[in-house]
Amino acid sequence: MVARSxxxxxxxxxxxxxxxxxxxxxxxxxxQKAAPATxxxxxxxxxxxxxxxxxxxxxxxxxxxxxKLLFNVASVLGFNSPKQIAGRRAYMMYEELCxxxxxxxxxxxxxxCDLPPTFQSWFSVTxxxxxxxxxxxxxxxxxxxxxYIQALVDHFFLDVEDRIRQVLQPATPxxxxxxxxxxxxxxxxxxxxxxxxxxxxxxxxxxxxxxVTRQMKILKEQWAGLGMAFDLGLIRGxxxxxxxxxxxxxxxxxxxxxxxxxxxxxRGDKPYYRRSVNLVGGEVEKVAKIDKIGLExxxxxxxxxxxxxxxxxxxxxxxxxxxxxADIVQYVHRELARLEKIPxxxxxxxxxxxxxxxxxxxxxx
Numbered sequence: 375m376v377a378r379s380x381x382x383x384x385x386x387x388x389x390x391x392x393x394x395x396x397x398x399x400x401x402x403x404x405x406q407k408a409a410p411a412t413x414x415x416x417x418x419x420x421x422x423x424x425x426x427x428x429x430x431x432x433x434x435x436x437x438x439x440x441x442k443l444l445f446n447v448a449s450v451l452g453f454n455s456p457k458q459i460a461g462r463r464a465y466m467m468y469e470e471l472c473x474x475x476x477x478x479x480x481x482x483x484x485x486x487c488d489l490p491p492t493f494q495s496w497f498s499v500t501x502x503x504x505x506x507x508x509x510x511x512x513x514x515x516x517x518x519x520x521x522y523i524q525a526l527v528d529h530f531f532l533d534v535e536d537r538i539r540q541v542l543q544p545a546t547p548x549x550x551x552x553x554x555x556x557x558x559x560x561x562x563x564x565x566x567x568x569x570x571x572x573x574x575x576x577x578x579x580x581x582x583x584x585x586v587t588r589q590m591k592i593l594k595e596q597w598a599g600l601g602m603a604f605d606l607g608l609i610r611g612x613x614x615x616x617x618x619x620x621x622x623x624x625x626x627x628x629x630x631x632x633x634x635x636x637x638x639x640x641r642g643d644k645p646y647y648r649r650s651v652n653l654v655g656g657e658v659e660k661v662a663k664i665d666k667i668g669l670e671x672x673x674x675x676x677x678x679x680x681x682x683x684x685x686x687x688x689x690x691x692x693x694x695x696x697x698x699x700a701d702i703v704q705y706v707h708r709e710l711a712r713l714e715k716i717p718x719x720x721x722x723x724x725x726x727x728x729x730x731x732x733x734x735x736x737x738x739x
Contacts, residue, residue, distance in 0.1 A: 457521045463722070464525035466729050469562045472503045473533070475734055476567040482737045484567075487623050487698060488691065490680030493541050496567045497534065497593060498600070498622055503734060504530050505601050506706065509608075510713040510721070518722060527597075531590070533561040538589050541570055542581035604706070615706065616699040623702060624695060625681035626650035630673075633686050640686035648673050649682040705737045 427435075434441040476483060476499035480491075489495040504526060511522040536559045600622050607615025620626060629650045633639045640646050651672050676682070684691050713732070720728050 456518060457525075460518065460521035460722075461525040461528075463729070464522050465529045466726060467507065467732065468504075468526055468529045468533070470726070470729055471507065471732055471734060472500050472530070473562050474565060475503050476500060477565045479737055480567055482701075483623075486694070488625075488684075489623065491568045492680060493537060493568050494679060496565060497596070499567075500530070501597055501600050502604075502622075502706075504597075505604055506709055506713065506734070507732075508601070509710055510716070513714070514718060514721065522722075529561075530597075531594070533559055534593060535586065535590060536561045538586055538593075539581045542585055542589075607703075612703050615703050619699045619702045620695070621650075624698065627681075627683045628692055628695075630683075632689055632692055633683065634689050635686045637686060646686055647676060647682060649675075649677065649679070701737055705735075709734055 434444065476496045479499075483489045483495065483499055484491055489498070507526060508523050511519045511526070513519065514522060540559065600618070603618035603622065604615060607618050627650070630648065633646055633648075651669065653669075712735075716732060720731065
C-alpha cells in the first residue's frame with residue numbers, strides 16, 4: 375500500500391496541474407488577436423544649417439553704423455532708386471511678355487500672314503508688343519513712365535544687338551569647350567520662331583562691327599517707323615492702323631496691283647518677282663542708289679528677306695488680307711484696353727507674379 379502522505383501529495387499535484395491547464399486554456403490573452411502595431415511617426419528632420427554668411431555680411435550684422443553707411447553710399451550711387459527699379463522690372467516684362475510672343479502665336483504670323491521664320495519677322499512682332507507696353511507706360515506718373523519706357527527700349531535693343539551678332543556670325547567657342555550650337559542670345563531666353571543658319575558651323579572670329587552697326591541703324595528706323603505709324607493709327611482711326619499693319623506685317627504685298635496668271639507680267643520667261651521698296655530714305659533703302667538703277671530694277675531684286683508679292687498662281691492669298699488686317703487691329707485695341715484697366719501699382723510694384731498678369735493674349739481668340 376502507498377503511504378497516505380505520498381498519495382495525498384500526488385493528488386494535490388494533479389489538482390494543481392488541472393487548474394493550471396484550465397486557467398491557461400480559458401485565458402482571454404491567448405485568444406485575443408495581436409493588436410496591430412501603431413505606425414511610428416518618422417523622426418523630424420534635423421534643422422537645416424544656416425547658410426554661411428560672407429565676412430562683409432557678418433561685419434554689417436555686428437556693426438549697425440557700417441550697415442547704415444553702406445546703405446547711404448548705395449543710395450548715392452543710385453541703387454534701389456526709382457530709375458534702377460524701373461530698369462529691373464522692365465527687363466522682367468521684356469523677357470516674360472515680349473520675347474516669346476512671336477513664338478507663342480507663330481501659327482498666325484507665319485501661316486496666316488506668310489511671314490518667313492527669320493530674325494526680321496521676330497523683330498517686327500516683338501516690336502509691336504514693345505509699342506503696346508510703351509503706350510501703357512505713357513500713362514504712368516511722371517517721371518516713372520519715362521523710366522519704364524527708356525528701360526524697356528534699352529533692353530530690347532541690347533537683346534537685338536546680341537541676336538544680330540549671332541545671326542551674322544556666331545562667336546568662336548573656346549578650344550576646350552564641348553561642341554554645341556551657338557546660342558541665339560546671351561541676354562535673354564531663346565525662341566523657336568527663327569533659327570540661325572550657320573549656328574552649327576561656328577566660324578572663327580566675330581561679326582564685323584560695320585555690319586552690326588548698319589543693321590542696328592536699320593532696325594532703329596523700323597522701330598521708330600512702326601511706333602509712329604501705330605500712334606497715328608490710334609489718332610486717325612482703324613483705316614490708318616490697318617495700313618500700318620499692311621506695311622509692317624503683310625510685307626506691303628500687292629502695292630503695284632495683284633498679278634494673276636492671265637496678267638501680262640506673268641507671261642515672261644522669268645518667274646514673276648516683285649517686292650515693295652521703301653522710298654522714304656534712311657538706312658533701309660538708299661534712295662540715291664535707287665535713282666541711279668531705277669525703281670523697277672530695285673523692286674525686281676531679291677534681297678533675301680523672303681517677303682515679296684505672291685506669285686501669280688498664289689493670287690488667291692490676297693483674299694484673306696482684309697480679315698488679317700482687321701484681326702490685328704482688333705487685337706491691338708483689345709490689348710490696349712486690357713492694359714489700361716491694370717492698376718498702376720500692379721505695374722510698378724510686385725514680383726514676377728504681378729508681371730505675368732500683364733501677359734498678352736492671342737491675336738485670334
